[in-house]
Each structure stands twice: as structure tokens, then as C-alpha cells.
Amino acid sequence: MDATPVWLRERRTGVGRPAERSRAEVTAAAIALADREGLAAVSMRRVAAELGTGAASLYRYVDSRDDLLDLMTDEVAAGYQLPAPDGPWLPQLLEVCRQGRSLMLRHGWLPELVLTRSALGPHGTDLLEHVLAVLAGHPADAGRKLEAFGVMSTLTAALALNELSGGSGARQRQGAYLAHVVAAGRHTHLTAALTGGPLVPAPLFDDTLSRVLVGLLGE
Template sequence: METVPVWLRDRRSGVGRPAERSRAEVTAAAIALADREGLPAVSMRRVAAELGTGAASLYRYVDSRDDLLDLMTDEVAGAYRLPAPGGAWLPGLLEVCRQGRDLMLRHGWLPELVLTRSALGPHGTDLLEHVLAVLSEHPADTGRKLEAFAVMSTLTAALALHELNAASGTRQRQGAYLAHAITAGRHPHLTSALTGDPLVPAPSFEDTVSRVLLGLLGE
């Protein structure tokens, strides 16, 4: 297994004709394919077809599909447009999470990669630097600040994925089964929770993230 991150590997020169593409073009083609058809569609063969070339030519730029996924995730992280750090730490971190959520809803394949892969490339490192700058005056130790960054990424991805699943009909199917479970009468606590007092509206994205961050870093 390759242990050197794709960003630290030299592009292979290959034999014969000079390379006609760039790693950036390969990454852009993979992102366009995932946006259009979903993450399972992303393969070396399909990305090569997007570029009008053979799959073998992609190995000048990446060694595997895993490289493509890492490049895709980091490339999207380059779309953050964050203000210079300053002022209270919580609004600064919430702005990172808000923009992250927007990017994940725009690229519906992204939450899965954030939750299942730990790649950290150039743009992701810039984002980590920004978060640490926002927290530079916070009394928490470095370990807790790094933990906060990891939790921000994971929580934002999980909540974005929940929104995407709701839009796909998953929530309706869950609701139908819960109604069946209540009727069956074998889950009294669940029945009480769902049929007792009027349900309080679900907290907003920002409310949830704020409560978690305050729990981690609250002074």
C-alpha cells in the first residue's frame, strides 16, 4: 500500500508522447463525474473516458482510485472563502461549518468521503491552519483544538448526509416504519416520545454544532 500522499509524489513522465493532461484536470473530471452520477461511478476507466483518453494514461497522474478520492476531497476544500480570523471563536468556527455544509450539499458524495477517509492535503491543511488561528487565544490545549477540528468535520458531514438522505426519501421510509412500530405496541417508550407532548422542532444545523463545540471548548 502506498504510504506517501499523492501530493508528495512526482508525476510519472511515462514513455512516448508527453502527458496531455494535468492532475488538476483529472481531479476536475472525477468531481464532475461524481456530481453527476455519484461516487460509485468514479473509476479510473470512467474518469479517463471523461477526458477522452485511456485508463492507462491516468497512471501518469495517480496510482489508484484512492488517489482520485483524496484529490477530489481536497480540491473541494479549496472552495472555502473564510474571513480573516478575529473576534469570538464560536462564530468563527460556525462559519467554517456553515461553508462546509454548503459544499457537502452541493457535492452529495463528499460527506461519505469525509466520514470514511482521513486524507489531509494542501487545502485541508489550510483549513486546519484557519481553525487553529481562530482558536489561537482559546485556553484549550492543542489536543482539544485538534479534536475540535476533527469533530467539526465529522459532525458537519453527518448532518449534511442526514439532509441528503431526507431529500432522497429515506426519512419518509423511516417514518412509515416508525408508524408501524407504534401500532405494533412493543415499544412503549418510543410510542410515548412520538405521541405524547407536541414534538419540539428539530434543532437547526447551527444550534447542534454550537452545542457540541461549546461542550468541547466552552469556557
């Protein structure tokens, strides 16, 4: 398999009629399919059908389904609004995370890709550049700033995935099992945590990200 990122590969010209589609159209069709039917539905054959062509024609634009997934992830990153850095770093990074959460809730397949694949294309690189620009005056070293970007992406995806999958039914099942655990009496620390007084609600999205970023980068 070619290890060259898809954005650095020339499109194949093929034989016979000239290509009728563009890589952008292929990517848009894959995103529309994933939005409608989920990530598992995305295959070379299905995306080709969305475009009204044969699967073989897609190989002029991408080598594999992995290429499609990378293109999809990066294309969604075009949806970020990245103004010039201005003011304290934490509110600006939280705004990036909020935008990421919004994009992930809109494209429910995206958190899984962010958590399981490392794909940094043109739009993702613009996002990274913005985060580093926001942190340009921060005393942390470059490695810590790059780590902060990775943590922002991963934690935003994890929290968004929890929102997408944590419906009331799941919470009820979890509550029922925890009640069983407490009644069984074998997990003393967990029982004490659950029965020692009113539970504080889970922190909000901004609060979670703030505490993690401040812990990583300092005030």
C-alpha cells in the same frame, strides 16, 4: 501500495510522448463525473474517458482510484473562504461549518468521503490552520482543538448527508414504522417519548454545531 500521500509523490514521466494533462485536470474531470453521476461512477477508466485518453495514461498522475478520491476531497476544500480570524471563536467556526455544508450539498458525493476516508491535503491543511488560528486564544489544549476540527468535519458531513438522503418519502416510511411500534406497545420509553406531548422540531444546523462545540471546548 505506496503509503506516501499523493501530494508528496512526483508525477511519473512515462515513456514516449510527454504527458498532455495535469493532475489538476484529472482531478477536475473526476469531480465533474462524480457531480453528474455519483461517486460510484468514478473509476480510472471513466475519468480517462472524460479526458479523451486511455486509462493507462492516468497512472502518470495517480496510482489508484484512492488517489483520485483524496485529490477530489482536497480540491473541493479550495472552495472555503478563510478570512483572518477576528472576534469570538464560535461564530467563526460556525461559518466554517456553514461553508462546509454548502460545499457538501453542492457535491453530493463529498459527505461520504469525509465520513469514510481521512485525507488531509494542501487545502485541507489550510482549513485546519484556519480553525487553529481562530482558536489560538482559547484555553483548550492542542489535542482538544484538533478534536474539535475533526468533530466539525464529521458532524457537518453527517448532517449534510442526512439532508441529501432524508427526502419526504423516507420520513413517511419512518413515521409509518414508528406508528406501528407505538401500536405494538413493546417499547415503552419510545412510546412515551412519542406520545407525551408535541415534539420539538429537530434543531437547526447552527444550533446543533453550537451545542456540540461549546460542549467540547467550553464557553
